[in-house]
Amino acid sequence: MPRISLRGVVFEHGGHGPFPIPFDLDLEPGWTGVVGANGVGKTTLLRLLSGQLACARGSIRREHGPAIAVLEQTVDWSPALARQLARLEQDWSAKAGRLRSLLELGPLDPRRWNTLSPGERKRWQLGAALASSPTILLCDEPSNHLDVDSRALLLDALARYRGLGVIVSHDRELLDALCSTIVFLDEGGRVEQRPGNYSEAAAARGLERDHIRSRHALARKDERRQATQLQRARERQASTQRSLRVSSRKRDPQDNDASSMARKSRAEHAAASAEAGVRRKRSALDRARASVEALAVEHPSSAELFVDWEPPRKSVLLTLGPEDLPRYAAHPRVRLPEDRALSIGREDRIVVTGNNGAGKSSLLRTIVARAHACLDPARVLWLPQELDLDARRDLLVELAGLDTAARGRVLQIVGAAGGDPAALLRTPLPSPGEARKLALALGLARRAWLLVLDEPSNHLDLPAREAVEAMLASYPGALLLSSHDRRFVAGLSKTRWRAALTMADDPPPG
Structure with a gap:
């Protein structure tokens, strides 16, 4: 059974790279979706999985059969693609025939490659990849620029694949139909794997982030409360120290009786207590601030963009x-x-x-x-x-x-x-x-x-x-x-x- 295990993987050079934070992943048969903003390292992750790139630290273990196939985002003509397409066209086995029928692949004239639609080129590319019977199939944005009919053919073919598949995509319909696991890549190098298709995983992630936002709001409230209490403690400390200085100036140098000593002791105790209170409040404020900083939160966008909307008069x-x-x-x-x-x-x-x-x-x-x-x-x-x-x-x-x-x-x-x-x-x-x-x-x-x-x-x-x-x-x-x-x-x-x-x-x- 094909598997890919990543442990403590870091990919960066000279302090730069999409994955500076060690991460683990476990990939098994079925489809795993990879999602995230442009530039966070989705294609880099595919190249790490395929072995085209090596991680700077950590380990990547692949257990697979004879072949890993990679469906690149672009479908440019190349000698390697030409060889793959020729093998598929000249293969008259039952499996190759089923592939050509499934993907609606007719005769191919290599001279017409650049005149084919994006959907036709993508179907030929996928057919060539599947013809090699890969145990691991890695796809980078396979549904880009495809119309409804081409997307339906692509989805049908990918859904029939029984190996370990990883698909980078922005296509939510495709991710929901195919995937049982989703890997989220965030800016800053965070990698998070969640069960379910995209809608299920994103909903669970959203609930968790709502909880983080609530905790963040409470932490900020506690930070403000601790800051107020620290300010009050400092004011009490300053007042006590002023009282102690005034008491010292007023005391008669010849006054050494027990009453005078008691007043001095109480004043010094109050000053020490005020100082200890300041230290406690400062420590509490530091903890509150650390709690706020630990809760990375994404603030939702403003929903008030159209409050000054001016509708047209005519309906x-x-x-x-x-x-x-x-x-x-x-x-x-x-x-x-x-x-x-x-x-x-x-x-x-x-x-x-x-x-x-x-x-x-x-x-x-x-x-x-x-x-x-x-x-x-x-x-x-x-x-x-x-x-x-x-x-x-x-x-x-x-x-x-x-x-x-x-x-x-x-x-x-x-x-x-x-x-x-x-x-x-x-x-x-x-x-x-x-x-x-x-x-x-x-x-x-x-x-x-x-x-x-x-x-x-x-x-x-x-x-x-x-x-x-x-x-x-x-x-x-x-x-x-x-x-x-x-x-x-x-x-x-x-x-x-x-x-x-x-x-x-x-x-x-x-």
């Missing part, structure tokens, strides 16, 4: 009918039913569905063009699937041009979306994920009435997806989005409108 923001397409269509083949107009109300939650290539982005761009004609463009936020380098730089320029109050509001929203405002102010070019958070924050800060989002969870890690989802769930305006992340979409559904999009064979006349 229907825009209507798009077939007669509008010649003027606004983003693609000449976009069609709407002749008897149907699409309308967006001021509180609608609209999801555009369809496989890759169905024209979802073209429809969204068409609606944005129509919205700009019907509304103040500042009240419309358009977030495309990808932001190029110039667009990402322009976002920073827009942020820098705001006054202090407006910039502060944008950065508050960036923080609520799971971003790092301080890091954003330092960078000359935000990452694709940070740029998406900034674009969203700029639109929300100017109180956009309509958000049009094309794959809004692209480039967002799992914590950021959940933060953006929570923020958009409380957004009071109209939301139109396209996304293959079904959990993300489900979390945002207040009302749902499904549009069927058709693409005509030929452009319209004229």
Whole structure:
């Protein structure tokens, strides 16, 4: 039976690295999910498990059969991949036939590799990996950029795997369907393994963190109480010492009787008692502060982002009918039913569905063009699937041009979306994920009435997806989005409108 055991593992060089704190893991047959923010070491952990990297300290013991297969995040053509694919194509065994059928793999022309869809390339990559009958299968973001049909085929194939599987993913639906154990990686190098699928493990973790927050609040309250008592003890000590000095000055040098000696003794005892009280209170305060510092707590984001929301006066923001397409269509083949107009109300939650290539982005761009004609463009936020380098730089320029109050509001929203405002102010070019958070924050800060989002969870890690989802769930305006992340979409559904999009064979006349 395959197993991987990690004991006291540290991975860092020169004081830098994702895992400076020793950690243990026990991995057994079945699927283990690995989750965490971008940059915390998820891919590094996979490479440690595969043996591509060696730990600086500790031990990694692997008990497995003939093969470990690694499904890399990228599916670039390489000689090694070419050999694997050729073996799968030329293997006419029953097992290889079942794999090709399961993953819907047809004849492959290597010259067409770069023209295949992301889903087709990922299915071939997975088929080649499974064809080697690995006892350990390590997958890095296998569902990235896949449409609904490709994700379903991928999930079915992975669910049939009976070895030891480890999957790095931000896809909550995939993690829930496959995994019986979840490994959480936190910033600072903390590694935590919990039983259950992602939803179960995250819920248990959330309850534990709520308990930590409660303890943290009590510890802070005790710290404030001890600080107050220490201040009072110091005041009593100072008062006693003043009384002792006054008593000493008033005492007659010739007065040596028992009464005088008793007064002196009481004063000295009071001073000593006050000093001891100060020491006790200082010690209690130190313990209270240590308790606060020991309770690492993540403060929840502000839920008051939209308290000053200004709703539009009209209940229907825009209507798009077939007669509008010649003027606004983003693609000449976009069609709407002749008897149907699409309308967006001021509180609608609209999801555009369809496989890759169905024209979802073209429809969204068409609606944005129509919205700009019907509304103040500042009240419309358009977030495309990808932001190029110039667009990402322009976002920073827009942020820098705001006054202090407006910039502060944008950065508050960036923080609520799971971003790092301080890091954003330092960078000359935000990452694709940070740029998406900034674009969203700029639109929300100017109180956009309509958000049009094309794959809004692209480039967002799992914590950021959940933060953006929570923020958009409380957004009071109209939301139109396209996304293959079904959990993300489900979390945002207040009302749902499904549009069927058709693409005509030929452009319209004229």
